[in-house]
Amino acid sequence: MDILVCVKHVPETAEADIKIDSTGKTIEKAGLVFDINEWDDYAVEEAVRIKEKLGGTVTVITVGSEDANSTLRKCLARGADKAIRLSDPKFEGSDSYAIAKILHKAIKDLPFDLIFTGAQAGDDGYAMVGPILAQLLGIPHATMVKKIELKNGVARVNRELEGGLEEIVEVKLPAVLTIQTGINEPRYVSIMGIRKAMKKEIKVLGMTELGLSENEVGEAGSWIKIEKLYVPPVEKQAEFLDGTPEEIAAKIAEILKARGLV
Amino acid sequence: MHFELNEEQKEIKRAIREFCEKEFTPELGLEFDEKEEFPMELYRKAAKLGFTSMRIPEQYEGQGYGLLEECIVVEEMCRAEPGIGAAISLGNLMVPDILLKHGTEEQKEKYIPPLAKGDATSAAAFTEPEHGSDITRMDTTAVKQGNEWIINGSKEFITNAPIADYFIILCQTDQEIQPSHRGQSLFLAEKGMAGLEATKLHGKMGIKPCITGSLALSDLRVPENNLVGELNKGFYYTLELFNGTRITVAAQAVGMAQGAFERAFNYAKNRKQFGRPIIDFQAISFKLAEMATKIEAARLLTYRAAWLYDQGKADPAATSMAKAYASRVAMEVTDEAIQIHGGYGYLADYHVERYHRCAKITEIYEGTTEMQKLTIMNFLKKRI
Numbered sequence: 116m117d118i119l120v121c122v123k124h125v126p127e128t129a130e131a132d133i134k135i136d137s138t139g140k141t142i143e144k145a146g147l148v149f150d151i152n153e154w155d156d157y158a159v160e161e162a163v164r165i166k167e168k169l170g171g172t173v174t175v176i177t178v179g180s181e182d183a184n185s186t187l188r189k190c191l192a193r194g195a196d197k198a199i200r201l202s203d204p205k206f207e208g209s210d211s212y213a214i215a216k217i218l219h220k221a222i223k224d225l226p227f228d229l230i231f232t233g234a235q236a237g238d239d240g241y242a243m244v245g246p247i248l249a250q251l252l253g254i255p256h257a258t259m260v261k262k263i264e265l266k267n268g269v270a271r272v273n274r275e276l277e278g279g280l281e282e283i284v285e286v287k288l289p290a291v292l293t294i295q296t297g298i299n300e301p302r303y304v305s306i307m308g309i310r311k312a313m314k315k316e317i318k319v320l321g322m323t324e325l326g327l328s329e330n331e332v333g334e335a336g337s338w339i340k341i342e343k344l345y346v347p348p349v350e351k352q353a354e355f356l357d358g359t360p361e362e363i364a365a366k367i368a369e370i371l372k373a374r375g376l377v
Numbered sequence: 378m379h380f381e382l383n384e385e386q387k388e389i390k391r392a393i394r395e396f397c398e399k400e401f402t403p404e405l406g407l408e409f410d411e412k413e414e415f416p417m418e419l420y421r422k423a424a425k426l427g428f429t430s431m432r433i434p435e436q437y438e439g440q441g442y443g444l445l446e447e448c449i450v451v452e453e454m455c456r457a458e459p460g461i462g463a464a465i466s467l468g469n470l471m472v473p474d475i476l477l478k479h480g481t482e483e484q485k486e487k488y489i490p491p492l493a494k495g496d497a498t499s500a501a502a503f504t505e506p507e508h509g510s511d512i513t514r515m516d517t518t519a520v521k522q523g524n525e526w527i528i529n530g531s532k533e534f535i536t537n538a539p540i541a542d543y544f545i546i547l548c549q550t551d552q553e554i555q556p557s558h559r560g561q562s563l564f565l566a567e568k569g570m571a572g573l574e575a576t577k578l579h580g581k582m583g584i585k586p587c588i589t590g591s592l593a594l595s596d597l598r599v600p601e602n603n604l605v606g607e608l609n610k611g612f613y614y615t616l617e618l619f620n621g622t623r624i625t626v627a628a629q630a631v632g633m634a635q636g637a638f639e640r641a642f643n644y645a646k647n648r649k650q651f652g653r654p655i656i657d658f659q660a661i662s663f664k665l666a667e668m669a670t671k672i673e674a675a676r677l678l679t680y681r682a683a684w685l686y687d688q689g690k691a692d693p694a695a696t697s698m699a700k701a702y703a704s705r706v707a708m709e710v711t712d713e714a715i716q717i718h719g720g721y722g723y724l725a726d727y728h729v730e731r732y733h734r735c736a737k738i739t740e741i742y743e744g745t746t747e748m749q750k751l752t753i754m755n756f757l758k759k760r761i
């Protein structure tokens with residue numbers, strides 16, 4: 116089983132003070148700590164577990180600058196076999212579609228049975244790269260995957276739905292699965308793993324090597340343009356409802372109905 | 378001049394930080410502080426990931442890195458939790474260190490891999506009730522009888538003594554020779570040998586998860602080939618050992634200071650008095666600025682001493698400067714961290730007083746601060 120895992124090097128934003136930079140279109144990155152996207156962490160772990168059980172290889176791929184090497188090294192230290200970094204100044208400003216195109220060029224000629232991506236990325240949260248990539252490759256996909264069983268060229272997967280529901284679908288391989296957190300418990304990076312990872316080469320490919328042109332990548336090759344980034348203004352105070360529990364419940368039901376939520 | 382960790386060292390730092398943040402939790406720290414118990418399960422877990430054998434060569438199941446990488450790991454352990462960090466980061470380093478330098482191939486193969494893998498623990502016993510800073514004479518004696526050595530005496534304050542599988546013990550092997558330190562030797566002993574009895578010490582101020590005990594040695598017989606290195610070289614081997622491990626203690630101090638600082642910093646941002654966060658009071662923010670500066674200075678002294686050691690240029694003055702300074706900084710910073718927490722800092726549940734209690738040991742073990750200053754002056758006098 117050869118598995119490719121697409122990973123992203125993202126800033127840790129959960130506890131950081133986020134500020135919008137002077138362009139108004141992105142956040143200030145100075146001072147932020149970057150690490151592997153949380154969802155990708157689970158994707159890599161899942162891939163390595165499958166490899167350990169069934170044999171094969173795990174290759175991690177990222178689109179990113181040299182800084183992203185640390186994320187790739189982490190994956191190698193956890194058991195990935197190979198790492199590829201797709202890097203070009205022209206890739207700057209790519210949206211999910213452009214990123215998927217870049218990945219597609221790198222992946223289309225590689226041998227694989229499965230491709231994993233995180234269900235979404237912690238920075239922009241678009242959750243689109245996986246499905247677009249599957250479309251470009253012309254293979255099936257399943258998103259928000261919480262469990263995988265592989266049998267006879269088919270992946271039987273549990274997908275997480277809203278409200279705690281799960282559905283089970285069967286996907287023919289090769290396929291793209293976007294992995295949800297909680298599917299496993301990612302292992303710690305060991306010192307032995309780091310030693311191994313440091314000995315491995317990270318293959319770097321640029322725009323021309325991938326056979327891409329300037330207008331296919333970056334802002335030119337993107338469908339989404341960010342006009343402005345802003346912190347949502349606090350618009351109104353929370354509304355407090357008075358009355359007995361029965362009266363309050365009735366009011367809540369009314370509000371929900373009025374907004375078309377029930 | 379190069380003041381940055383390399384890529385590999387950064388990976389090591391990140392790996393140990395992630396491990397400690399999940400595993401060395403403050404709650405666990407408090408629990409083991411109260412229980413005065415060694416966190417054996419956690420020690421094994423850390424060992425399996427390679428975090429406790431940084432300096433042991435791969436050939437003996439270790440990681441083959443240097444003292445600088447070891448310091449990075451030790452620092453992170455003590456940053457996350459000073460008591461558990463101290464317990465897991467230091468006690469087991471000495472026996473493999475001595476054996477690697479002076480052990481026979483047989484001794485290395487027998488004793489080092491189980492320690493590297495966390496399947497065993499060890500203790501190095503120098504201090505005696507009557508001899509602490511001054512170990513130039515030992516009351517514990519080893520006398521040769523046939524092909525055995527017979528050891529008699531007692532050792533005090535020995536880290537890991539009650540839980541150790543292997544021991545290295547400093548003994549007087551020549552009672553006549555002057556100066557007496559020329560007549561000392563190191564011997565290996567194992568748990569369960571007749572005549573070796575360990576008693577656990579209770580009521581330490583800090584590092585309570587790090588188990589300390591005394592050893593009673595009465596007619597302990599060890600085979601001839603349990604002598605480590607050459608006869609009558611024990612004192613020199615011991616000083617040579619401290620040249621490295623004292624830097625590790627400095628790293629413990631840096632880690633404890635860093636951990637307490639971060640707690641104080643976060644607390645100061647969130648605690649409001651007089652209508653604003655206390656970090657907005659200059660008295661508090663200047664404290665934090667000074668704490669951060671001192672930690673950085675201590676860290677640089679420590680890393681430099683470690684780097685010199687790894688380059689084969691071990692410098693006892695640099696080592697002692699790092700230990701004396703870092704341990705003092707740890708005391709000052711952990712003290713101020715409590716102050717910044719106000720009354721809450723005085724409570725165990727806020728996890729900052731423990732840093733202060735633990736930090737004190739770094740001024741005492743592996744040579745008190747006074748002894749470090751003597752070493753610094755001895756070497757400066759020679760140089761200048």
Ligand SMILES: Cc1cc2nc3c(=O)[nH]c(=O)nc-3n(C[C@H](O)[C@H](O)[C@H](O)COP(=O)(O)OP(=O)(O)OC[C@H]3O[C@@H](n4cnc5c(N)ncnc54)[C@H](O)[C@@H]3O)c2cc1C
Nearest residue numbers: 501502503504508509510534535536589742743744745747
């Ligand atoms: C928790 C803990 C763990 C330990 N672990 C180990 C271990 O694993 N193995 C081991 O062998 N030992 C261990 N020790 C012992 C430790 O190394 C000694 O306690 C330390 O070296 C000091 O010796 P002492 O306690 O006898 O103090 P003393 O030597 O009696 O010193 C008392 C005071 O006098 C000062 N002093 C002494 N001589 C001079 C001088 N010439 N000039 C100026 N001041 C001086 C000292 O600095 C100190 O302030 C441990 C101790 C503790 C508390």
